[in-house]
Amino acid sequence: MSEPIRLTTPFSEQDVRKLKAGDTVLLSGVIYTGRDAAHKRLYELLQAGKELPVDLKGQVIYYVGPTPAKPGQVIGSAGPTTSGRMDAYAPTLIAYGLRGMIGKGLRNQAVIDAMKEHGAVYLGATGGAAALLAKRITACEVVAYEDLGTEAIRRLVVVDFPLIVVNDSHGGDFYREGVKLYERVSPG
Amino acid sequence: MRDIHVSSITEAVAQACMSANYVLPQDVVHALENGLAKEESAIGKDIFCQLIENAKIAREESVPICQDTGFTVIFAKIGQDAHIVGGNLVDAINEGVRKGYKEGYLRKSIVAHPLERVNTGDNTPAVIHSEIVPGDELRLIIAPKGGGSENMSGVKMLKPSDGVEGVKKFVVELVKTAGSNPCPPIIVGVGIGGTMEMAAIMAKKAVLREIGRPSDKPYDAALEEELLRLVNDTGVGPAGLGGRITALAVNVESYPAHIASLPVAVNIQCHAARHKEIVL
Structure with a gap:
């Protein structure tokens, strides 16, 4: 495993273009949460040519719906959700200026193409490591769509959030490359 | 015939929703430890370490293992000689889910209609599979299932x-x-x-x-x-x-x-x- 690269948000196109599939990353700074319902609303605003409730240019969205915080906690458990459900909306957000997405699971070709064209990166967090990942979140505040509950958009501050570059902005796909190394083709 | 009051069912279901979401069963923890020993990929080993550490944090701090605290799937084995009193079984189970997900700070992940998609706000209803078995006990398996x-x-x-x-x-x-x-x-x-x-x-x-x-x-x-x-x-x-x-x-x-x-x-x-x- 390579030495982790320390990155801070927001990202410029140049920051993103340097990353390669398989790089391990420790991310710090502000990131925004958003999943199915919030994506639908953001997408509809962009389609209608309207302003977003949060400026996401150069920013990173974390696909997560956390559990409610217990008294004394910054946030509840907060691991990644399956990114593929956001594929219908992601290319529009990337074209608008979103630079990064954090989640788990496969992306479709349209998202990969948009990342290449506009310069964006898809970072994988460990699915199910929600209690561990919550420890790296030092601040949490709802900034839009409070009515969506767990699906509201939250502004998080993260410190050394452990990630891996899954899809880079050059077409590299670490899921495909990693699996190929260990695949055994059964005889017959 | 043995009487089982619905209030004891509600309380037991509420507690089980919480402990199921905080404590990974021992056989699963062992399987993760065995996996770590057998895995050859360096990144794969790191993932196993994260998952073992995650389970430890969740257990020690009584927090959910995963933010997706699931659809509450319940298998109910109802002894044919058990008599449920004070209300009905399905309501008692759902009341337990409601209480467990609220008091346990668990995520509410259920929408009332699959196409209208408005959250029920309390993780009910549960998915309940029941079968009638010999005996006078009520046996419930609470299995929160992630999407x-x-x-x-x-x-x-x-x-x-x-x-x-x-x-x-x-x-x-x-x-x-x-x-x-x-x-x-x-x-x-x-x-x-x-x-x-x-x-x-x-x-x-x-x-x-x-x-x-x-x-x-x-x-x-x-x-x-x-x-x-x-x-x-x-x-x-x-x-x-x-x-x-x-x-x-x-x-x-x-x-x-x-x-x-x-x-x-x-x-x-x-x-x-x-x-x-x-x-x-």
Whole structure:
């Protein structure tokens, strides 16, 4: 495993273009949460040519719906959700200026193409490591769509959030490359 | 006849919802430790370490293992000599889910209608499968099921001529296509035979079996072993990043089938294989 690269948000196109599939990353700074319902609303605003409730240019969205915080906690458990459900909306957000997405699971070709064209990166967090990942979140505040509950958009501050570059902005796909190394083709 | 009051059911379900979401069963923790020992990929090993550490934090701090605290799936074995008093069983279970998810700071992940999609706000209703059994006890298995792995599951009505090869192909293709989505290392529950809905319920029951305990049926036990090898040969690995350990177990349940049918269902369970059994 390579030495982790320390990155801070927001990202410029140049920051993103340097990353390669398989790089391990420790991310710090502000990131925004958003999943199915919030994506639908953001997408509809962009389609209608309207302003977003949060400026996401150069920013990173974390696909997560956390559990409610217990008294004394910054946030509840907060691991990644399956990114593929956001594929219908992601290319529009990337074209608008979103630079990064954090989640788990496969992306479709349209998202990969948009990342290449506009310069964006898809970072994988460990699915199910929600209690561990919550420890790296030092601040949490709802900034839009409070009515969506767990699906509201939250502004998080993260410190050394452990990630891996899954899809880079050059077409590299670490899921495909990693699996190929260990695949055994059964005889017959 | 033995009386069981609904208030004791509600309380027990509430507690079980919380403990199931905070404490990963010991057999799953052991399977993760064994996986770490066997995994060859450096990133895969790191993922196993994260998952073991995550389970420890969740247990020690009483916080959810995963933010997806699931659809509350409940298997109820109702003793035919038990008498539930003070209300009805389904309401008592749902009240327990409501209480457990609120008091336990668990996520509310259920929408009232699959197309209108408005959150019910309390994680009810539960999915309840009940069966009447001998005895006077009420036995409940509370198994919160995450959406990510459930979405990768599938059912297929094979032709009898497809045989065991057809079953193997369906299982392996499903795991391969799912890739990183269901949070591997996974547990694969396979239901073969019965009718379409029965195959699906068997597959769900199969994921709840203790890891490392093979089927009582020699044919199914041999199939489990072969399927585990084939599934791990996909190379999907921990978190889908490539590795030797894609599944911690493949469990097969079977039932007699119609002369015309070979139903097969595969339920994919993420590594957060949560379940808690209570007996009243």
